[in-house]
Amino acid sequence: MDLDKFKVHGEPLIYGAMVSIALATIGILVGLTYFKKWGYLWREWLTTVDHKKIGVMYILAALLMLFRGGVDAMMMRLQTAAPEMKFLDAQHYNEVFTTHGLIMILFMAMPFIIGLMNVIIPLQIGARDVAFPRLNAVSFWLFFMGAMLLNISFVIGGSPDAGWSAYFPLASLEFSPTVGNNYYSLALQISGIGTLITGVNFIVTILKMRAPGMKLMKMPMFTWSVLITNVIIVFAFPVLTVALALMMFDRLFGSQFFTMANGGMDMLWANLFWVWGHPEVYIVILPAFGIYSEIIATFSKKNLYGYTSMVFSMLIISLLSFLVWAHHFYTMGQGAMVNSFFSITTMAIAVPTGVKIFNWLFTLRKGRITFTTPMLYTLAFIPIFTIGGVTGVMLAMASADYQYHNTMFLVAHFHYVLIPGAVFAVIAGFHYWFPKVFGFRLNERLGKHSFWWIVISFNVTFFPLFFLGLMGMTRRTYTYSEESGFGPLNMLSFVGAVGLAIGFLLLVYNIYWSTRYMPRDTTSDPWDGRTLEWATHSPMPIYNFAIVPTVQTRDALWSAKQDNIPLYDDTKITKIHMPSNTGKPFILGVIFFILGFALVFSLWIPAILSGIGVIVMLAFMSFDRDHGYYISAEEVIATEKKLKRGEIV
Amino acid sequence: MKIDASKPLEYSTEENSNKIFGFWVFLGAEIPLFATLFTVYFVMVNRFASGPSGSELFEIGPVLIETFLLLSSSFTIGLAIHAMRHGYKKAMMVFMALTLLMGLGFIGIEIDEFFTYVHEGATLQTSGFLSSLFVLLGTHGAHVSFGFLWGAGIMIQLWRHGITPATANKAFIFSLFWHFLDVVWIFIFSFVYLKGLM
Numbered sequence: 001m002d003l004d005k006f007k008v009h010g011e012p013l014i015y016g017a018m019v020s021i022a023l024a025t026i027g028i029l030v031g032l033t034y035f036k037k038w039g040y041l042w043r044e045w046l047t048t049v050d051h052k053k054i055g056v057m058y059i060l061a062a063l064l065m066l067f068r069g070g071v072d073a074m075m076m077r078l079q080t081a082a083p084e085m086k087f088l089d090a091q092h093y094n095e096v097f098t099t100h101g102l103i104m105i106l107f108m109a110m111p112f113i114i115g116l117m118n119v120i121i122p123l124q125i126g127a128r129d130v131a132f133p134r135l136n137a138v139s140f141w142l143f144f145m146g147a148m149l150l151n152i153s154f155v156i157g158g159s160p161d162a163g164w165s166a167y168f169p170l171a172s173l174e175f176s177p178t179v180g181n182n183y184y185s186l187a188l189q190i191s192g193i194g195t196l197i198t199g200v201n202f203i204v205t206i207l208k209m210r211a212p213g214m215k216l217m218k219m220p221m222f223t224w225s226v227l228i229t230n231v232i233i234v235f236a237f238p239v240l241t242v243a244l245a246l247m248m249f250d251r252l253f254g255s256q257f258f259t260m261a262n263g264g265m266d267m268l269w270a271n272l273f274w275v276w277g278h279p280e281v282y283i284v285i286l287p288a289f290g291i292y293s294e295i296i297a298t299f300s301k302k303n304l305y306g307y308t309s310m311v312f313s314m315l316i317i318s319l320l321s322f323l324v325w326a327h328h329f330y331t332m333g334q335g336a337m338v339n340s341f342f343s344i345t346t347m348a349i350a351v352p353t354g355v356k357i358f359n360w361l362f363t364l365r366k367g368r369i370t371f372t373t374p375m376l377y378t379l380a381f382i383p384i385f386t387i388g389g390v391t392g393v394m395l396a397m398a399s400a401d402y403q404y405h406n407t408m409f410l411v412a413h414f415h416y417v418l419i420p421g422a423v424f425a426v427i428a429g430f431h432y433w434f435p436k437v438f439g440f441r442l443n444e445r446l447g448k449h450s451f452w453w454i455v456i457s458f459n460v461t462f463f464p465l466f467f468l469g470l471m472g473m474t475r476r477t478y479t480y481s482e483e484s485g486f487g488p489l490n491m492l493s494f495v496g497a498v499g500l501a502i503g504f505l506l507l508v509y510n511i512y513w514s515t516r517y518m519p520r521d522t523t524s525d526p527w528d529g530r531t532l533e534w535a536t537h538s539p540m541p542i543y544n545f546a547i548v549p550t551v552q553t554r555d556a557l558w559s560a561k562q563d564n565i566p567l568y569d570d571t572k573i574t575k576i577h578m579p580s581n582t583g584k585p586f587i588l589g590v591i592f593f594i595l596g597f598a599l600v601f602s603l604w605i606p607a608i609l610s611g612i613g614v615i616v617m618l619a620f621m622s623f624d625r626d627h628g629y630y631i632s633a634e635e636v637i638a639t640e641k642k643l644k645r646g647e648i649v
Numbered sequence: 650m651k652i653d654a655s656k657p658l659e660y661s662t663e664e665n666s667n668k669i670f671g672f673w674v675f676l677g678a679e680i681p682l683f684a685t686l687f688t689v690y691f692v693m694v695n696r697f698a699s700g701p702s703g704s705e706l707f708e709i710g711p712v713l714i715e716t717f718l719l720l721s722s723s724f725t726i727g728l729a730i731h732a733m734r735h736g737y738k739k740a741m742m743v744f745m746a747l748t749l750l751m752g753l754g755f756i757g758i759e760i761d762e763f764f765t766y767v768h769e770g771a772t773l774q775t776s777g778f779l780s781s782l783f784v785l786l787g788t789h790g791a792h793v794s795f796g797f798l799w800g801a802g803i804m805i806q807l808w809r810h811g812i813t814p815a816t817a818n819k820a821f822i823f824s825l826f827w828h829f830l831d832v833v834w835i836f837i838f839s840f841v842y843l844k845g846l847m
Contacts (some may be wrong), residue, residue, distance in 0.1 A: 131667045196678055204671040208663075234674060238682035246689065246784065255773045255780035256698070257689070263696030263777030268689065275685075615798060622802050622819070 005179060005601065008158050013075075013092070018155045047581040049133035050542060051118045052437060054140045058115030059430070061144055063508075065108040068151065070504060072100035074497055077461070081494035083482040093478035094161040095180065099154070101164030106188065107147040109284040109418065112426040114143075114198055117226050117287065119437055120429075121202060123533035123540065124220050126211025126549045131204040133579040134621070139194040139201065141589025146191025149596045153183040157600065160184035163476065165273055165328075166247070168258035168266040173251050179600050185248040186596040192240050199233030202226060211532065213551035217311070220531040220555070221297075221304055225290025228314045229283050232321060236279035243272035252602060267332065274325035282321040284418070286314055288425030289356060292378045295432055296360050298527050299375040300367025303555060306359040313352030320349050330398045331405045339398035346396035353389060357382060372527070373447035377428035380455045381420040388416030391466065406476075409469025415462045427454075427507065435526045439539045440518040442510050450506035457499025464489040464496075522646050530558035535567055537643040543576045543631060546640050573636050579628040588617045652814060657734060659821035661814050672822045676829050683833050686785045690841065693781035700775035703782075703845025706766060712842045715758050716834065719793075722751035723831040726824045733820055738812055742804060745820070748827065749800045752793055759790045782841070789837060792830050799823060 008014055032038050045053060075096050079088045088096065118136070122129055130136050153159045160180040162171035171181045206227045210219070219227075247269070249255040256264040297304040304310065326334060326342040360382060369375070391413040395401055404410055435441045473486050480486045525534040535557045536545050549567040553559040560567045591613040598607035652661045660666045694703070729744035763783070766772075773783045803819045810816055 131671060200671050200674045200678065203674050204667050208667050208670060234678045235681050238678050239685045242682060242685040242689070246780075249773070249780065249784060253773055255784070256775070256777045257693075257780050259777075262698035262700075262775070263693065264780075265692065265696070265777060268692055272685065272689075619798075619802050622799070623806065625815075627815075 006156050008155055013088075014155065021155060042583070043581070046586045047137075047583045049129075049137050049579050049581055049585075051122050051130050051133065051136060052540065054136055055115045055118030055120075056437065057140060058111045058118060058143070061147060062108050062112035062115060062426075065103050065111070065147060066504070069100050069103040069108055070501065072096045072103070074501060076100065077490075077494045077497040079478060080480070080486075080490050082491060083480055083484070083487050085479055088478065090478050091161065094163075094476070095154070095159035097476055098160045098163050098166075098180075098184075099150070102150060102160070102184070102188070103147075105164065105280065105284065105418075106191065107143075107150065109422045109426070110195065110280075111143055111147075112430075113229075113284055113287045113422070114139075114195070116291070116426065116429045116433065117198075117202060120433055120533055121205060121223060121226055122209075123436070123536065123544055124223050124531050125206060125209060125214060126532045126545060126551065127205065127209040128544050128548075128576065129579065130201050131209055132201050134582055134585060135197055135201055137582070137585035138588060139198040141585050142194030142197070142592060143191045145589040145593040145596070146187045146189070146194065149190065149593055149600075150183055150187035152597075153180060153187070153600075157183070165277065166269070167273075168250075168269040169260050171247070171269075172259060174259075181247070182251055182600040185244045185251065186599055189241065189244045189248070190592050190596050192237055192244065195233060196237045196241070199230040199237065202230040203234065206230075211549050211551050214556070217308070218551060218554045218556075220290075221293035221307070221310060222287070222290035222531075224311050225286045225288075225293070225314060228318050229286045232279045232283050232286070232318050235322070236276045236283070239272060240276035240280075243269065243276065246272075248599070252599065267329075270329050270332065271325065274328045275322070278325045278328070279318075279321040281418075282317060284422040286317065288422050289314065291425045291429040291432070292360065292381060293363075294531065295374045295378045295428055296363050297555070298432075298529055299370050299372060299378075300364050301528070302363055302367045304359070305362035305365075306355070307554065309355055310359055313355045316352040317349060320345055320352075324349065327396060327398075327401075330401045336398075343396055343398040347393055350389060350393050357386060372431075373442070373444055373451055374428040374432040376448065376451045377424045377431075377455075380451075381424045381428075384416060384420040384424075384455075384459070388413060388418075388420065392417060404469060406474055407469035408465040408473045408475055411475045412462050412465035412469060415465075419458055419462070424455075432527065433533070435521045436533055436538045436540070438515075440514060440520050441526055442514045443518060446506060446510040446513060450503045450510060453499055453503030453506060457496045457503055459496070461493050461496030461500055464493045468493075520646070525557075528561075530555035532556055532567075535560070541639050541643060543578060543636065546573055546576075546636050573633050573640070575633050576631045576636060577628055578631060580626050582624070582626070584617060584621050584624070588614065588621075591617055658812065658814055658817040659733075660818075665814055665818040668818055669822060669825075672825055676825065679829060683788070683836075686781075686788055687836065687840070690781040690785045693777040694845075696777035698776035698778075700779055701769065701771050702778070703841070704847070706769070706771055707842050707845050709842070709846060711758050711762055712838065715755050716838050718751040718755045718758075719831055719834050722748045722755070723828055725751070726827045730821060730824050733812055733817055736812060738807065741812070741820070742807060745800060745804050745807075749797055749804070752797050752800070752827075756790060756794055756797065759786065759793075763787075785841065786837065789830065789833055792826075792833075796823070796826055796830060800827070 008018075032041060045057065048054065075088060076093065079085050079093055118130070150160075158178040158180045160166065160171075160176075160183055161178070162176050162181060162184075166181060166184055169175055171184070206219070206223060246255070246257040250257050250259065250264075256262040258264055258266050258269045260266060293304050293310065323345040324342055326338060327346045330339050330342075360378075371379075391409070395404055395410060395413055431442050431447055468486055468489050471484075471486065471489075473480065473484070521538060524536065524538045527534070532549055532551070535549060545568075547568040547570070549556065550569075551567075552565055556567065559565055591610050595607060595610035595614060598604075598610060654661070656666075660669060725744045726748040729741045729748060732740035732744060763786075766779075766783075771779050773780055800823055803816065803823055807816050807820065
């Protein structure tokens with residue numbers, strides 16, 4: 001075996017990263033042993049099948065990845081801050097922008113949203129858990145192991161370096177000879193399977209497990225957005241599965257899918273990638289629309305304006321999302337007819353999106369608005385996202401795109417869409433639902449400080465990039481000359497990036513500070529909420545609802561509060577069936593990790609063994625006869641009494 | 650667990666009917682998976698490079714036997730479910746065993762076919778056409794192989810515990826999977842082999 005391919009030769013920065021990863025790992029291991037937390041970790045987290053805990057783990061992992069992707073971003077902005085910077089070399093820069101894109105979209109935005117889904121959806125529809133709690137744990141561990149596999153690439157073997165879209169022939173073995181793109185295909189594959197399972201799980205949960213009386217058109221808007229998103233996941237992710245498998249075959253087994261000789265076709269990759277990749281954008285943005293809809297209605301104290309048109313515009317967006325993929329490569333020679341078709345479908349997406357924007361504005365109109373932190377993010381989202389949308393329509397014009405294609409204008413555009421469209425939304429949702437999960441609010445003053453840092457710095461960082469793009473600066477260039485004149489705007493952008501970093505650090509500090517000092521929220525409904533998640537205690541007991549609520553209207557809790565409609569029949573507490581914890585999903589994840597790692601380095605024997613391990617583990621799961629346990633009615637009544645007294649159970 | 654006696658055993662609890670619905674959704678995801686593989690195949694179908702074309706490679710004989718085996722196995726798994734609904738454990742086991750045996754025969758012939766192709770110098774590395782052919786057939790074959798192991802696992806559980814809501818549910822879901830593989834094969838048979846032989 002050639003040990004050399006495991007090594008990453010490089011600069012002090014990479015050695016620094018190795019040392020810090022090693023130290024952090026040792027620190028965690030020693031800490032867990034010292035505080036005797038191994039048992040706690042295993043019992044309460046690694047083996048949990050509780051949707052709330054799984055959701056919390058998703059969000060923690062996403063925050064961790066936000067930090068990782070953020071460091072990548074800072075390194076890129078620093079490298080381009082001035083002409084002829086010598087901070088990163090070209091190869092390292094390639095790796096950094098590739099992992100930045102991958103991590104931010106697949107391992108930050110999406111898991112953050114899936115985390116919020118996990119925590120909130122069962123509560124919002126009045127269910128006790130998701131339809132398949134164990135499969136939910138499998139989803140999480142596959143996502144997590146995929147994320148870890150991608151992250152170790154930085155120090156073992158080298159990161160992918162062909163961009164997050166990994167276009168062929170650049171990503172082929174010939175032009176990217178390191179194992180980086182092997183990591184790409186396997187890490188994404190493993191976490192992608194997890195996401196697909198999540199998609200199936202939530203479709204069944206939402207369609208089959210809603211509280212009695214909650215018709216489809218009475219569902220909260222976040223639930224609607226998540227349902228539609230999961231339908232997109234189920235139809236889009238198999239395409240990624242195939243694309244990644246073919247990439248793996250090309251790179252590991254010498255097949256000829258995307259090669260330049262022997263009948264291969266490099267453009268096939270671009271098409272497959274974006275047939276998944278464009279719907280992926282809506283996978284992260286539609287739930288964000290749902291979050292904003294909840295927040296706007298709550299803090300304007302009004303029903304959401306145009307509920308039906310909201311639902312239909314999301315359905316139309318989900319359909320159109322599959323019909324626009326070629327707009328990512330107008331300039332790659334598919335001809336005027338094809339470009340025109342994709343140009344029109346792309347511009348058409350602006351219509352349902354515009355409908356949604358106006359619905360939010362009309363919800364605000366004459367509302368009694370309270371400017372809480374989540375509401376501030378929502379209000380900032382509307383104009384910033386509109387800039388992103390308008391520049392999107394500019395890019396959608398195929399002929400004009402020849403001017404903007406692969407320039408910083410594009411980079412500015414998609415950051416203007418994704419940061420307000422996804423990142424602001426998950427932060428807003430995080431602040432909004434935090435008290436539900438942990439029983440206390442985040443500090444509003446600190447929250448607003450970090451909001452202003454983030455929202456102003458965001459514009460300082462990305463607005464100059466529009467102009468840089470129009471001036472002709474291409475994306476992914478690691479340096480430029482002084483004469484190009486790109487220097488000052490890039491420096492401005494770097495200053496903005498520092499501001500963004502401060503904003504995010506404040507956000508993390510806020511979590512720390514609030515955990516220590518914020519008083520417990522005893523109301524369970526701190527925002528005067530409208531939907532069912534606020535109808536149970538916070539933090540909620542393991543069974544969510546002692547009695548499953550009965551729904552008569554949209555915004556069921558709001559009407560219950562206004563019109564005194566009872567949500568429950570208090571006398572009818574019965575025993576509750578719960579799934580039992582299991583360590584199998586975690587072990588399955590670990591085996592998948594080993595399988596992925598072995599394949600990355602073409603270690604066939606470990607790969608075959610762990611492949612067999614996966615099958616054996618699945619068989620164990622199939623033969624499992626543990627059908628869960630019951631919480632007796634007396635126990636539920638006792639827990640409810642304690643919760644009403646404000647005790648933590 | 651609340652059992653609803655008005656429904657067939659495999660649907661009788663909420664968990665069971667959720668599982669069946671969930672599996673339908675999963676099959677909904679299998680459709681784009683195979684659709685993508687077919688698309689790749691059709692894009693690649695004339696890209697032979699220096700390798701053989703479909704008409705030079707394919708032989709109708711083994712393919713017809715494969716088709717016969719898989720289609721018959723779809724019939725026998727249907728009979729197994731029928732027997733299950735009537736509570737005939739033994740008949741059900743026999744029909745499932747027949748199904749799996751035919752599945753095994755299918756896999757055997759497919760592996761033999763692959764060896765023949767490779768022997769004739771048509772490998773995964775030869776051309777875009779052959780890469781897409783091997784991956785499309787291989788994905789289907791891998792599904793059948795996985796199905797074989799899965800079905801065998803369910804048979805062991807049936808043998809141990811009899812026809813219960815849990816085992817009936819598993820067997821029924823397995824039958825959905827098996828029928829689906831049959832449908833995919835019909836597409837492969839028509840659009841890969843028959844069209845390739847023309």
